[in-house]
Amino acid sequence: MREVDISALERALDLLPDQYRGPAGVAGVVHRGRVIARRAWGYADTAARVPMTSARRMPICSISKQMTCALLLDLFPDPEVLAPRLPELLPRFRGPLPTIAQLCHNQSGLRDYWALTVLHGAAPEGRFTAADGVALLAQAQDGQFPPGAHFSYSNGNFRLLAELICRATGRDFGDLLDERIFRPAGMPTACLAPDMATRLDGVIGYEGNDEVGFVPAESALTWFGDSGVSASLEDMLAWEQHIDATRDDPQGLYNRISAPVSFADGTVASYGYGLRRYHHAGRAVTAHGGGVRGFCSYRLHLASERLSVVVLFNHEASAMRAAEGLMTAALGTAEHASPPLAATGEGWNGLWFDHGRDLFLRTRAVPGGVRLHYAVSPVVLRISGENCAEAPDLALRREGDFLLMERRAENLTLRATRLEPLIWADAAEISGRYHSDALGAALEIEARDGAASIGFEGMLGAGPMERMYPLAQDLWAVTSRRAMDAAPPGEWTLRVRRDAAGRVEGLTLGCWLARGITYRRLSRA
Numbered sequence: 001m002r003e004v005d006i007s008a009l010e011r012a013l014d015l016l017p018d019q020y021r022g023p024a025g026v027a028g029v030v031h032r033g034r035v036i037a038r039r040a041w042g043y044a045d046t047a048a049r050v051p052m053t054s055a056r057r058m059p060i061c062s063i064s065k066q067m068t069c070a071l072l073l074d075l076f077p078d079p080e081v082l083a084p085r086l087p088e089l090l091p092r093f094r095g096p097l098p099t100i101a102q103l104c105h106n107q108s109g110l111r112d113y114w115a116l117t118v119l120h121g122a123a124p125e126g127r128f129t130a131a132d133g134v135a136l137l138a139q140a141q142d143g144q145f146p147p148g149a150h151f152s153y154s155n156g157n158f159r160l161l162a163e164l165i166c167r168a169t170g171r172d173f174g175d176l177l178d179e180r181i182f183r184p185a186g187m188p189t190a191c192l193a194p195d196m197a198t199r200l201d202g203v204i205g206y207e208g209n210d211e212v213g214f215v216p217a218e219s220a221l222t223w224f225g226d227s228g229v230s231a232s233l234e235d236m237l238a239w240e241q242h243i244d245a246t247r248d249d250p251q252g253l254y255n256r257i258s259a260p261v262s263f264a265d266g267t268v269a270s271y272g273y274g275l276r277r278y279h280h281a282g283r284a285v286t287a288h289g290g291g292v293r294g295f296c297s298y299r300l301h302l303a304s305e306r307l308s309v310v311v312l313f314n315h316e317a318s319a320m321r322a323a324e325g326l327m328t329a330a331l332g333t334a335e336h337a338s339p340p341l342a343a344t345g346e347g348w349n350g351l352w353f354d355h356g357r358d359l360f361l362r363t364r365a366v367p368g369g370v371r372l373h374y375a376v377s378p379v380v381l382r383i384s385g386e387n388c389a390e391a392p393d394l395a396l397r398r399e400g401d402f403l404l405m406e407r408r409a410e411n412l413t414l415r416a417t418r419l420e421p422l423i424w425a426d427a428a429e430i431s432g433r434y435h436s437d438a439l440g441a442a443l444e445i446e447a448r449d450g451a452a453s454i455g456f457e458g459m460l461g462a463g464p465m466e467r468m469y470p471l472a473q474d475l476w477a478v479t480s481r482r483a484m485d486a487a488p489p490g491e492w493t494l495r496v497r498r499d500a501a502g503r504v505e506g507l508t509l510g511c512w513l514a515r516g517i518t519y520r521r522l523s524r525a
Helices: 006-019 061-075 079-089 100-104 114-120 128-138 155-169 173-182 233-245 254-255 320-332
Strands: 024-031 034-045 206-209 212-216 227-233 275-280 283-293 297-302 307-313 350-354 359-366 371-372 381-384 389-391 394-399 402-407 412-418 431-438 439-450 449-459 466-472 475-480 488-497 503-510 515-523
Touching: 006 024, 006 034, 024 320, 034 320, 061 100, 061 155, 061 173, 061 297, 079 114, 079 128, 079 155, 079 320, 100 155, 114 128, 114 402, 114 449, 114 515, 128 155, 155 173, 173 275, 173 381, 227 233, 233 297, 233 307, 233 320, 254 275, 283 320, 297 320, 307 320, 350 402, 350 466, 359 402, 371 394, 381 394, 389 503, 431 503, 439 515
Parallel strands: none
Antiparallel strands: 024 034, 024 307, 206 212, 275 283, 283 297, 297 307, 350 359, 350 412, 359 371, 371 381, 381 389, 389 394, 394 402, 402 412, 431 439, 431 515, 439 449, 449 466, 466 475, 475 488, 488 503, 503 515
C-alpha cells in the first residue's frame, strides 16, 4: 500500500480553481480512514457574496444511486422479493420485466425517462413533479433490448427502485435514507432534497463558462432514487470514512454494492448497484459522478489503497477529471502516458447507420485518431492498426462499406453501414403531424424557406421548436442541447418510414438513451 504524496496532493488542490473554472467548488481526500485534505473555494452565491465552505450542502446528483442501492440491500437481503410489485409501476409493459438486480445494474433495457421528457414537450426550466415521474415511467410498453443483455444508462431504473422501497415499507424515502444510511455513516447534514427548486444553505448552481459568463441555473425537477440527495463535503468525507471503517465486513453495504456483477450471458459487467467499476492509471476504482443543471459531482474509491476522493462543483466543469487528477497526485504517480500520436488514418471520415438501434454514427479523422459521434458524448479513439481504432472499452474496425464497433462496457457489438451524406434536403414531404402510441405523445415538423424544424408535445406541454438537419436519404438529425436534466440527449436520429408505394407513413426517432420510438403520420402540413 502506497504512502500518500501530501505535497503533490496539495499542489494539485491549489490548481483546481484555475483548471476547473467556475463560481465555486469543494474537494477532499480520505486515506486509511482519515481526512488528509479538504478545500473550499469561491462563492456559493456570487451576487450575495456568500462564500463556499465545506459545510454547505449541494446536490450530489447521481451519486445518490449507490445510496439507493445500499438502502435496498439493507432493507431487503433478497431484493427480488420486490419483483411482484414492479407490474404496478409498469402496467403497460409487454414481455419479460427486468429483475430488481437488472434495475440496479442499468441492464433493464428501459429507456431513460429524462430523455423522454424532451419528447413529451418539456421546457428546460419547467416543473416536473414526483407524480409526473411515476406517470412517465408507467407508459413504457417495451424496452430497448431484452433485460440483462446489455448496459444502457437509465435514471428511471433507480426511480423505480425508490418507488418499490416506499411501497413495500410504507415509509418516506428520505426518512429511510436518514435512518439506514446517513446516520450510521455519520453524515449529520445529508438529506433527501428532491425538489431542485429548493436551494439549501444558500448554494446556487451556475450554467456557463468564462467566455459567456455564468448565470444561475433554473431547475424545477423533483426526483429521488436516481438523484435527490444533498450533502456537504463534510458529509461526503464521512461517507468515505464509513466505507473504510466497514472494509473488512463482507456484509458491509459498500462491499455488497461494489461486488462483481455480470450480464445474463455471464460476461462481467463494469456497472452495478449504482457504481462504475473501472481502471484508472492502472488501478481498480469504484466510482460514480453526477450532474444536474448548475452542479457537477464525482467521488471515487480505491480499495487497494484505502483512498477516496470527493469533488463537488456548483458549476458544470468535469468533477470526474478533477477527482482522478487528485487521485494520481495523492499516489505520487503520473497518469499513464498515452502512446505517441499516430498519423491520422485515411478514410475515417464517414456517416454510418446502425440498423439494429436505428441510430446514425459520424466518424471524423483527427490528429492521431478518430472522433466518434454516437452515444451521449463524442469519443476520440486512437489509431491502433490499419482500419482499426481503440479507446477504453471501445473498438472500431472498418471493413469496406461497413463499420464494426465493439462496446465492451455495454456488452454490445454492432455493424453499421456507410451512408451517402446529403448536403440539403427539402423537408416539405415529411412536414406534418405525427403521433407515438407508445408514448402518448406527438410531434410536428415544419418546412419553411429551406429550414426544417420539429416540435414535441406530450404530457409536459408543447416544447420549444428544435432544428433538424438532413443526413442522408430519409435520415435526419434533430439537435437537443438543453433539457431538464444536466446532460441533454444530444442528437436524435429521425428515420423516415415509407409504405410499399413510397409514401411517408411514419417516423422512427431515437437517441442513445431512448431508442427506436415509432410515430405514425396523422396529417400533412
